[in-house]
Amino acid sequence: TVNIDDYVDGVNSLTEVPLMPASSCSSPTRALLATTLLALGASRSLGAQSPMPEVAEALAALRSCGALAQSGSLPEAKAAGLDADARFTALLRRDPRNADLLVGRARAVSQCLLPSADFPGQGQLSAQAIELLEQALEIQPTHWTARFVLANIMFRSPPFLGRAPRAAKEFDALLAQQGDRADVPQYARVFEFRGTLWKRAGDESRAGELWKRGAALFPGDSTLARLAASIAVPRTSTGAPATLGAVRVVASRARAATTAPLPSIRSITKGQALLTAGGAADVFQAVQLQPGATRVGEGSDVYTRGGDPSETALVVNGGRLLGLSRFEGLGGGMFGALEPFVIRSVRYSSGGFSARHGNALSGVLEIETDGRPREKQLRAGLSLVQMSGTARLPLGTKIGAWASARVSNTSALLATHGRTAEFSGAPHSEEAIASVVAAPTPMTELSATAIVERDDSRRILDAAGWNGAFHSAGESRAVQVASRWVATVAPVVVRTNFTADSRSSAWEFGVLARDRSDAGMRGRIDAEWAASPTFAMRAGVERATLSRLDAGAFPTTASVAPGAPTQRGAEQRATARQIGGYVESELEHRIATVTLGVRADRLPGEDAVTVDPRIAVSTRVGAWTARASGGVFHQGRFRAAPAIPDAGTPSGAARTARHVVVGVEREGATTSLRAEAFVKHYGEYVALGAGPEIASGDANGVDLIAQKSAGGRLTGWLGYSLIDATVHLADGRRARSPFDATHSATASATWSLATDWSLGSTVRFGTGVPITPVLGGDTRADGRVVPIYGSVMSDRLPAYGRVDARLMRFIRLPRGLLSTYVEALNVTNRHNVASMAYDATYESRRPVRSFFATRTIVAGAEFQFR
Secondary structure, three states, X not given: OOOXXXXXXXXHOOOOOOOOOHHHOOHHHHHOOXXXXXXXXXXXXHHXXXXXXXXXXXXXXXXXXXXXXXXXXXXXXXXXXXHHHHHHHHHHHHOOOOXXXXXXXXXHHHHHHHHHOOHHHHHHHXXXXXXXXXXXXXXXXXXXXXXXHHHHHHHOOOHHHOOHHHHHHHHHHHHXXXXXXXXXXXXXXXXXXXXXXXXXXXXXXXXXXXXXXXXXXXXXXXXXXXXXXXXXXXXXXXXXXXXXXXXXXXXXXXXXXXXXXXXXXXEEOHHHHHHOOOOOOOHHHHHHXXXXXXXXXXXXXXXXXXXXXXXXXXXXXXXXXXXXXXXXXXXXXXXXXXXXXXXXEEEEEOOOOOOOOOOOOOEEEEEEEOXXXXXXXXXXXXXXXXXXXXXXXXXXXXXEEEEEXXXXXXXXXXXXXXXXXXXXXXXXXXXXXXXXXXXXXXXXXXXXXXXXXXXXXXXXXXXXOEEEEEEEEEEEEEXXXXXXXXXXXXXXXXXXXXXXXXXXXXXXXXXXEEEEEEEEEEEEEEEXXXXXXXXXXXXXXXXXXXXXXXXXXXXXXXXXXOOOOEEEEEEEEEEEEEEEEEEEEEEEOOOEEEEEEEEEEEOOOOOOOEEEEEEEEEEEEOOEEEEEEEEEEEOOOOOOOOOOOOOOXXXXXXXXXXXXXXXXXXXXXXXXXXXXXXXXXXXXOEOOOOOOEEEEEEEEEEEEEEEEOOOOOEEEEEEEEEEEEEEEEOOOOEEEOOOOOOEEEEEEEEEEEEOOEEEEEEXXXXXXXXXXXXXXXXXXXXXXXXXEEOOOOOEEOXXXXXXXXXXXXXXXXXXXXXXXXXXXXXXXXXXXEEEEEEOOOOOOEEEEEOOOOOOEEEEEEEEEEO
């Protein structure tokens, strides 16, 4: 244990951030003491040469959050830390070559955000800080503060992570760099900590020698004097002193943005995806819990503010994918096919998004996977439903690789819950994702990522006039090659991405036999230029080729019962192309940030060129931020048609939408509040489906969210969405949209019961979506019975409600960390309804229950080790 009081005076000569007295440190704070050491030298490095006002503001925010963290005010420290992190992030966006800014952001992450995080979150933030510091050292190898902070994080990490050898290596490099200089008191800590590592390794002789050498250089340091006196070793001569490389201060050419330019963006962390009760450790399920996502069902498809899933673009590592879902059925996919353990960040934009994204009407889901591994890490997981494993491995100083695989099989779950009769074959899937990431130079990064998924399910369904097994088999494949290059002579960043992916699915249900295969190849180049501290330009071009193959037997009516009419034909092939580009400018001012953009596209299935102007404005006054955005959005007509015609549901594919989004947000020390109102108008519909033709549509509503920050025993958030979505039919009638779930509310909370225990719960409610009632059946001359529909969308499914709970315990082992959990889904055993089914004559109907319509309990464990 480090005696902080022995060198507080020396520390205060380097930084304005006071250290917490040792007597006031809680056990978790001691374990994270490296966060306080981040203030020891970096303030001098960043502030010695009168930095620009924007850098000074970032440093002031860092000093503020550091002081709050060390005084024990963790919620306030987190709020201030988020501000500091945002400032450094904005500066780095304009000047990614600046090692000092990387160190500043690393300090904000680990000094201010890490202490208030839960146990899993601490590991994630620690890894993020390490990556930032190593990037700084790649740019500037003699950056003493970056190496010292990195060494301390390694020094104080849990033993099972095996970071002691790395800590020793970094301290040795610092000793060689500073030599026998004694003009900076903090240099004494390198002697102290390196000697401690020698003692831990059982070599007291070397430990004592190093402590005595340090005590001779720093005679006023009581800690070194005490340590040197504790071990008697012969005095040895030291080598010639080395000189300390000068710390270079590079003033950023950009100011830190005080406001985010776009509203309607939610960030979902890896911890939220993994630990939220009821989230099924699934990225897409976690997104569905956010305001802005309309709850239409229990599946993984994301419905954004009244739009169907095809209107939300899925972007992974900068490249768009066709989809990543498992167990596809009549209502879409059930779960996502992307392992959350390799996810770095998730951003969900539910309206008014940037001109960078085209061919999307409602939203954008951006997912970034992990970067280059800096240290070896292994993980294995086992639960009632799946087995999984993840490996991260550095392959040298400039290259690394990681891979993750998951095998799911619900046989045990169904058997233990008495549900085997619901399936003629238990759903099962296999998936893997792997990536190789290289950094040939500090300013260049190359990556190659591959994703493979396969799933199969045979569930007994009662739908479309037939009760029988619905067999679904799917397979997804994707390959991505991406690069990032930062110019060394100008503030320019260039990113490229090439993506090739395919998705095939086969359905068998009654007379329905459908085989569909989609494929896509996409390439894009994006560039950003920081023309001045307050002005930036972004531009990019993209090109895509899409193809689709359909084959099988398709019903020509709403029934798939044996004997129902079908259409059999040869394979139907279709292709489409997209080419587009955008230009976007961002102007920052002390009181506001304005983003103007325009994009032009020739979209899939279209011949004409579309032009989409977009604008976003934000301003901040005190703790309040106001934002507004709007624009025009287009999407091509090239979309998959429904396999089973539904003559009761309004049909058509919109090709244009106009958004207006306004919102306010208040960032508090313990609670943040956010409110948004949106107006969206759909137009330029083309035929798609068998129901009444849509001419135009509208979706208006409000999203509210209140979030309690980490720092106390209780954390969580409460979200509510109100939507009024209607369609105007070609025959003049007005009806509810099929995705008009008027009220949606979600509350999620986690209680820290003790140091290593936590209990979480999620409660969700949603208005049932509209349906067109069937009044009876009409028998045709050929004996076929067809449904007689009532008023379009005049009925609704029952309201959806669910309560989930999760109990977790973290067990620290000598060689690893064991995380155990028990999760209960649908605790109240509420029989939620997914759809309505009718008998062969359409005279009676019965509800079709959702997959989690009965209480389901899952237990599992994760083991992380080296």
